[in-house]
Amino acid sequence: MKRQLIEITVGLFVVTGLVALLFLSFRVSNLNSDSVSDPYQVNARFDNIGSLKVRAPVTMAGVRIGRVKEIRLDSSSYQAQVIMDISGDYNKLPVDSSASINTQGLLGEQFVSLEPGGQQKYLKEGDRIRLTQSAVVLENLIGQLLFKGNSNNP
Amino acid sequence: MSENIVTLTDVHLKRAGKPVLVDLSLRIPRGKVTAVIGPSGVGKTTLLELIGGRLRPDNGYLLVDGLSVPDLGRRELFELRRRMGMLFQGGALLSDLDVYENIAFPLREHTHLPEPVLRQLILMKLELVGLRGARRLMPDELSGGMTRRVALARAVAMDPQIVMYDEPFTGLDPISKAIIVKLIKKLNKTLAITSIVVTHDVVEAIQIADFVYMLGEGRVLASGTANEIQNSTRADVRQFLQGQADGPVPFHYEADDYFSDLFNAGLLNKDEQR
Amino acid sequence: MISGVRRIGAYSLSVLAATGRACILLIQMLGSIPSSVRRYELFVEQLFRVGVLTLPIIIVAALFVGMVLALQGYNTLVDFGAESSLGLLVALSLTRELGPVLAGLLFAGRAGAALTAEIGLMKATEQLAGMEMMAVDPVRRVLLPRFLAGMISVPILAALFTAVGILGGYLLGVNVLGVDQGVYWSVMQEGVDFQQDVLNGLLKSLVFGVLISLLAVFMGYDARPTPAGVGTATTLTVVLSSLLVLAMDFSLTSMMF
Numbered sequence: 001m002k003r004q005l006i007e008i009t010v011g012l013f014v015v016t017g018l019v020a021l022l023f024l025s026f027r028v029s030n031l032n033s034d035s036v037s038d039p040y041q042v043n044a045r046f047d048n049i050g051s052l053k054v055r056a057p058v059t060m061a062g063v064r065i066g067r068v069k070e071i072r073l074d075s076s077s078y079q080a081q082v083i084m085d086i087s088g089d090y091n092k093l094p095v096d097s098s099a100s101i102n103t104q105g106l107l108g109e110q111f112v113s114l115e116p117g118g119q120q121k122y123l124k125e126g127d128r129i130r131l132t133q134s135a136v137v138l139e140n141l142i143g144q145l146l147f148k149g150n151s152n153n154p
Numbered sequence: 155m156s157e158n159i160v161t162l163t164d165v166h167l168k169r170a171g172k173p174v175l176v177d178l179s180l181r182i183p184r185g186k187v188t189a190v191i192g193p194s195g196v197g198k199t200t201l202l203e204l205i206g207g208r209l210r211p212d213n214g215y216l217l218v219d220g221l222s223v224p225d226l227g228r229r230e231l232f233e234l235r236r237r238m239g240m241l242f243q244g245g246a247l248l249s250d251l252d253v254y255e256n257i258a259f260p261l262r263e264h265t266h267l268p269e270p271v272l273r274q275l276i277l278m279k280l281e282l283v284g285l286r287g288a289r290r291l292m293p294d295e296l297s298g299g300m301t302r303r304v305a306l307a308r309a310v311a312m313d314p315q316i317v318m319y320d321e322p323f324t325g326l327d328p329i330s331k332a333i334i335v336k337l338i339k340k341l342n343k344t345l346a347i348t349s350i351v352v353t354h355d356v357v358e359a360i361q362i363a364d365f366v367y368m369l370g371e372g373r374v375l376a377s378g379t380a381n382e383i384q385n386s387t388r389a390d391v392r393q394f395l396q397g398q399a400d401g402p403v404p405f406h407y408e409a410d411d412y413f414s415d416l417f418n419a420g421l422l423n424k425d426e427q428r
Numbered sequence: 429m430i431s432g433v434r435r436i437g438a439y440s441l442s443v444l445a446a447t448g449r450a451c452i453l454l455i456q457m458l459g460s461i462p463s464s465v466r467r468y469e470l471f472v473e474q475l476f477r478v479g480v481l482t483l484p485i486i487i488v489a490a491l492f493v494g495m496v497l498a499l500q501g502y503n504t505l506v507d508f509g510a511e512s513s514l515g516l517l518v519a520l521s522l523t524r525e526l527g528p529v530l531a532g533l534l535f536a537g538r539a540g541a542a543l544t545a546e547i548g549l550m551k552a553t554e555q556l557a558g559m560e561m562m563a564v565d566p567v568r569r570v571l572l573p574r575f576l577a578g579m580i581s582v583p584i585l586a587a588l589f590t591a592v593g594i595l596g597g598y599l600l601g602v603n604v605l606g607v608d609q610g611v612y613w614s615v616m617q618e619g620v621d622f623q624q625d626v627l628n629g630l631l632k633s634l635v636f637g638v639l640i641s642l643l644a645v646f647m648g649y650d651a652r653p654t655p656a657g658v659g660t661a662t663t664l665t666v667v668l669s670s671l672l673v674l675a676m677d678f679s680l681t682s683m684m685f
């Protein structure tokens with residue numbers, strides 16, 4: 001009787017531990033939205049990626065279709081090379097699609113946004129997106145504004 | 155099947171640099187009650203720890219039932235211990251188990267007996283020590299005498315060949331002492347167990363022992379049947395048997411000269427540093 | 429002067445020797461796992477005494493820690509207009525640091541001390557010697573189940589601490605301070621990484637579990653068999669395992685993050 005009670009409470013203890021772990025995995029961290037199913041990789045080069053980070057989302061028309069896998073500096077062209085995992089569900093992206101780095105809100109996280117092109121050929125594993133637009137660096141923007149403001153003055 | 159179940163030959167043992175046993179040789183006859191008596195601190199308990207394989211001698215031979223205990227591997231030693239029982243001074247009952255489970259403990263650990271058989275065995279042992287009615291008490295609810303009787307029942311639970319008693323009479327009232335004396339005799343007769351009783355209670359030892367060893371300063375001072383020991387004329391044996399404060403066994407622990415110790419202020423530092 | 433140096437030397441040597449004995453004990457325990465598998469009920473019993481009985485204090489403490497984090501975090505974040513990041517702050521602090529560390533410290537105080545005292549007393553009352561004479565190995569019968577139960581319990585308790593703490597932060601942040609509940613969870617999901625944060629936190633707590641349990645079991649087994657000896661051992665278990673948890677936490681953090 002006592003033995004059973006002990007076994008039951010220990011069982012419950014272990015189960016609540018597992019529930020807590022599941023909670024941490026799926027509710028607290030991004031384990032569920034994290035995995036990209038059956039991904040293929042494409043890469044793109046940017047003059048400046050701002051503060052883009054590995055694992056940042058890749059979207060098209062605002063829908064999340066993949067994530068940034070790796071970022072490195074191409075030492076010959078001094079450009080940033082961004083390698084992205086795109087979900088296999090979206091395997092009909094035209095080869096002349098363009099990539100740009102945008103910001104969620106004014107100060108939010110940065111992400112890669114793809115704009116579809118018009119060609120009938122589609123991007124596949126290892127392809128490169130040629131048309132890219134760099135991140136907008138806020139400091140530069142403000143700098144330009146100030147410069148213009150100054151030059152308008154007589 | 156030799157006549158002596160335990161044989162020690164020239165056993166030497168040092169503990170923390172001090173010799174505890176010096177050239178100790180003794181034989182324990184099979185199926186008899188052997189008492190090892192002597193003042194406290196002469197290595198009586200150490201002797202039991204040697205026989206049980208909890209200590210190794212520095213020198214000498216130690217045979218138990220034909221096996222050299224110091225040379226046994228862990229597994230063989232545990233195998234041998236199953237044929238031994240030991241009664242500790244404090245009982246050493248497992249405090250989170252009741253009386254019944256304490257006696258069941260060695261049986262559950264070493265056998266796979268079905269519960270009804272186990273129950274019968276345990277009740278038989280408890281009946282032997284007269285505590286069948288106390289089976290559901292916890293160790294902290296037992297008196298000193300009862301604790302020792304439960305421990306005794308547990309020591310013989312596995313039907314051992316040898317049972318070692320470490321000071322079985324110490325701290326008991328006269329009735330409990332008499333009960334333990336009776337039990338040791340009874341167990342020795344009915345189960346043909348070899349008993350080794352280590353004690354400083356001379357009266358009880360002489361009552362039950364077939365053979366008596368008296369230890370002093372790490373060696374055997376005298377040996378013989380209970381009668382022979384009682385009639386010994388040796389001064390140190392007489393001192394112990396009659397309980398005299400001073401004699402060949404000195405009253406004082408070994409120390410420097412009293413007078414010079416008292417007035418030697420130079421030693422002050424030495425004492426304070428300790 | 430010389431005697432001071434000598435004392436330091438003697439002390440270091442004794443610490444070193446104790447560490448060695450603890451390692452030997454660990455190896456002995458690990459070595460006796462295979463032959464103990466059929467006695468899993470001993471392990472379950474210890475899991476109850478070590479794990480389940482520590483649960484209430486863990487839950488209460490976690491709830492308060494979560495709420496304090498939310499309160500303090502909110503007051504700071506609101507100055508920067510970033511109170512929407514409250515969920516992230518609470519979750520990251522708990523998964524990375526506070527969950528494993530506080531669960532470890534509470535475990536050391538509640539279960540570690542009890543383990544040391546229990547084993548030390550069993551030694552002082554000759555129960556361990558008695559077992560040995562009954563041909564039962566106390567390392568396998570007494571120490572191993574307690575060590576394993578402690579080792580398993582700490583990660584479970586740490587996971588629970590973290591989860592309950594986040595819920596505590598939610599209670600206060602959303603219900604009292606008025607952070608949007610959807611935002612509380614979504615910033616958390618965006619910012620907390622499963623591998624980097626959750627798994628590493630869990631790994632930390634496993635390390636703490638091994639350390640505290642080994643220390644507790646060893647201190648009891650190695651204690652001088654006197655009332656004072658057991659008392660000292662119990663104190664040492666709590667003090668040393670707390671220090672070890674904090675020190676290990678620092679070195680693990682610097683390696684992981």
